[in-house]
Amino acid sequence: MRYYTDEHEWIDVEGDIATVGITEYAQGQLGDIVFVELPEVGALIEQGKDAAVVESVKAASDVYAPITGEITEVNPALEEDPALVNSAPEDGGWFFKMTITDPGELDALMDEDGYKAFVEGL
Amino acid sequence: MTDHDTEDHLEDLPLEALPLDAWHRARGARMVPFAGYEMPIQYEGIVAEHNWTRESAGLFDVSHMGQLYISGEGVDAALEAVLPIDLSTLKHGNPRYSLLLDENGGVLDDLMVTRWSEGFYLVVNGATKWDDIAHLREHLPDEVTISHMDETALLALQGPQAFAALDRLVTGEAPLASLTFMKGAAFKLGGVDAWISRSGYTGEDGFEISLPAESVAAVADLVCAEPEVKPIGLGARDSLRLEAGLPLYGHDMTPETSPIEAGLLFGINKRRRTEGGFPGANRIIREIAEGTARKWVGLKIEGRLPAREGAEVFSGSDHIGTVTSGGFSPTLSAPIAMAYVASDHAAPGTALEVEVRGKRLAATVSPTPFVPHRYFRGS
Numbered sequence: 071m072r073y074y075t076d077e078h079e080w081i082d083v084e085g086d087i088a089t090v091g092i093t094e095y096a097q098g099q100l101g102d103i104v105f106v107e108l109p110e111v112g113a114l115i116e117q118g119k120d121a122a123v124v125e126s127v128k129a130a131s132d133v134y135a136p137i138t139g140e141i142t143e144v145n146p147a148l149e150e151d152p153a154l155v156n157s158a159p160e161d162g163g164w165f166f167k168m169t170i171t172d173p174g175e176l177d178a179l180m181d182e183d184g185y186k187a188f189v190e191g192l
Numbered sequence: 193m194t195d196h197d198t199e200d201h202l203e204d205l206p207l208e209a210l211p212l213d214a215w216h217r218a219r220g221a222r223m224v225p226f227a228g229y230e231m232p233i234q235y236e237g238i239v240a241e242h243n244w245t246r247e248s249a250g251l252f253d254v255s256h257m258g259q260l261y262i263s264g265e266g267v268d269a270a271l272e273a274v275l276p277i278d279l280s281t282l283k284h285g286n287p288r289y290s291l292l293l294d295e296n297g298g299v300l301d302d303l304m305v306t307r308w309s310e311g312f313y314l315v316v317n318g319a320t321k322w323d324d325i326a327h328l329r330e331h332l333p334d335e336v337t338i339s340h341m342d343e344t345a346l347l348a349l350q351g352p353q354a355f356a357a358l359d360r361l362v363t364g365e366a367p368l369a370s371l372t373f374m375k376g377a378a379f380k381l382g383g384v385d386a387w388i389s390r391s392g393y394t395g396e397d398g399f400e401i402s403l404p405a406e407s408v409a410a411v412a413d414l415v416c417a418e419p420e421v422k423p424i425g426l427g428a429r430d431s432l433r434l435e436a437g438l439p440l441y442g443h444d445m446t447p448e449t450s451p452i453e454a455g456l457l458f459g460i461n462k463r464r465r466t467e468g469g470f471p472g473a474n475r476i477i478r479e480i481a482e483g484t485a486r487k488w489v490g491l492k493i494e495g496r497l498p499a500r501e502g503a504e505v506f507s508g509s510d511h512i513g514t515v516t517s518g519g520f521s522p523t524l525s526a527p528i529a530m531a532y533v534a535s536d537h538a539a540p541g542t543a544l545e546v547e548v549r550g551k552r553l554a555a556t557v558s559p560t561p562f563v564p565h566r567y568f569r570g571s
Contacts, residue, residue, distance in 0.1 A: 101427070102239040104520040104527075105496045107549070123549065125498050127238045127520045128427050152496070 073176055074185035075136045080160055081179065083170065090136055091164040092124070092155065095189050100126045103155045108144040108166055115141065115168070117175055122165050124155065137175040139168035211345045211405040212253045215412055219423055227318035229256045231426050238427035242522045245394055245432055246563075249351035250424030251415050258321025259344050259402060262328070263311025264336040271312060274331045275305065276451075276470040278461035282307050285376045287389045287400075291451050291459045292316075292324060297472025297479075298447035300327060302439070302459070306376055306389065313387070315346070315400075317441045345408035350398030350432075352566065353420035358399055361414060362388070373397075373567035382407075382414040390568060393429065395436025395561055397568040434528060435521050437490055437560025443501055444488065444516045444530055452479035453532065454488045486513065487538040490560040491529040491546065493553050496520075498527040499546040505531050506545045506552065512537050515546060523563045533557070 073081040078096035082089040097103070105125040115121050115135040122133040144166045147154055155163040170176070180188060207230045210216070216223065221232030232253065234241060244250055262271065268279045277290040284307050292300040301320045306313040316324045321340075328338050349358055359368045364379035368388070371377060376389030384407040392398040403411060415421055430440070439445055445454045450472070452460075457480065464470060465480055493499055498520045505513035518529030529546065537544060542557040 101234060101237055102522075104498065107497070125520070127242075127431055127522065128233075130498075130500065 072182060073136070073179035074182065074188075075134075075179055076188060077134055077136070079133065079136045081136050081176070083176065086170055087142060087167050088137060088139065088170050089164050089167050090121075092133060092159055093185070093189075094159050097156050097159040097163075100124055100129075100131060100155075102127050103152045106148045106152045106155060106165065108148065109141045111141050111144060113141045115139065125152075133165065135168070136179065137168070138171040140171075141166050141168050143167040210253060210255045211408050212255065212412060215409045216253065216423070221423070221425060224426070226426060227256045229318065231256060232423070234425040234427045235423055238425070238431060239522045241422070241424040241428035242431050244422050245351045245396065245424055245428060246523060247352070248422070249349055249353040249357050249398075249418075249420045250394075250428070251412060251421050252348040252350065252424050252429055253345075253408075253412070254318075254348050254400075254429075255345040255405070255408070256318035257346055258314075258316040258318065258324060259341040259346060260314040260316065260321075260325070260328075261308070261311055261339040261341055262314060262332070262336060263339075266333065267311055267336050270332050270336045271305070272464075273469065274328065274471065276460040276464045276473070276476070277305060278463045279305075279307070279312075280463070281461070284309065285389075286374055287315075287376055287391055288374070289456075289459050291456065292327065293451070293470065293472040293476075294447055295471050296447075297450045297475040299441070299445040299449055299451055299454070299456075300324070300447060302441050302445070302456075304389075304391070313402075315402075319442055341402075343405050344402055345405040347401040347403070347408065347412065347415070348392050348394075348398060349401065349415060349421065350392045350394040350396045350424075351420075352397060354396070354398040355568070357415065357418035357420040358388075360418065362386075371399075372570045382411050384411055386411070393436075393438055394432040395438070395563060395565045395567075396432075397566055431519055431522060434517055434519055434530070435523055435561065435563040436565060437530070437562060439488070439530070440517055449488075449532070450476060450479055450484065452476060453484045453486055483535060485535060486532045487535050488516070488530060488532055489538050489540075490558040490562060491515070491518075491531055491544065491555040492558040492562070493518075493527040493529060493546060493555045495553060496527065497548055497551070497553060499529050499548050499553060499555070503529070503531075504547050505533055505555070506547065507534075507537050507542075512544070521562060527553075528558075528562050529555070530560070
């Protein structure tokens, strides 16, 4: 199941692990990405707190944790090729995986249709 | 996802539309607030536009900038009283870089001054133009008139193919080829009267084109129909000027910085360095003789993480400076920055560190420009 936030992140849930990235719309808004600062594996991050920073040519942008959990893995490919976030934002350009402390937090997120409508309204 | 960007949002004022507003939108530009206007930050993407300008030619809309015409009895002497410029050596048609200074020698703006037959044509920064006009009205005598040319648009065509593209479209008393870097003349461009100078803000060969706002959309269409030319947004304008080591007013120099600290000695013309007689002359002449405690330098940063405006610069545990402009250089595929640093750490090759979000990045003082200028000074 894939969820979306109004901060333009997507969350794939498989069992008790969530994979997090930013959406196609978000990468388009950011432009050419030159660096992604990822969290430390093992870090506990609360929903809504800073989890990563995306640096484009022009500016730095924060990525917030969409849910509360512990970081279990970060995408090693982004260090070598941060432009993966531009070319494959919802696939190979994922940011990190985390545990799901409170599955209830997922209920407040959007599904694909909901996010589509949200973006069209921007 | 939230930008911590430090753009010039004049948020309290309603945003104005540029003469090319609809033209930008029709070409897919993303518009952002800048200097009180909605301006195109990018069309297809900053890196693609940046590289296109370095390899071919890019058309920039810089109509937000202030274009002023200053004339009247005694205008030469009156302008020399407010600018550290030597107008006795300024020939008709040629733009020259100058600085608007306050009484302490702090920088109020940087600008271009061109002698026209009766008076002077000035181009000032968009974000400061209203303050500049007020300052000039206050400090110029009543016999001197300031006209704000607010029905006039300004385009810049920049890049190694700019000449080839523009040369097909213009006619004038002299050929376009007669303009070398920092020379200007009147031309017809697509039947429209245009003032064209060979100048710009990218480090590339190129032109700045002043023309009536009512004709600018037709001329922009004409220029962009040339195969070498694409429209380029503000984002690439900033990355291009940073690679060229050119300062941006409000970031790299402000009323808190002197032109000597900023390395803008060439903006204080020779005769004025001895004669003085301009705002802040005492401090500036002293700084020319004695040096300054800090200097504006280039920094090459290791790794890929850019250091941006406001990042602090260290030598060991000593805080010795602050970044004023920084970003990722598409040409060098590496982060670059400009910073004020203590003068004893300003020599090229000096190893320093820049702090970004608590991390220390290795940086080396680098000569500027980071990417060599390619101005056309004659064949």
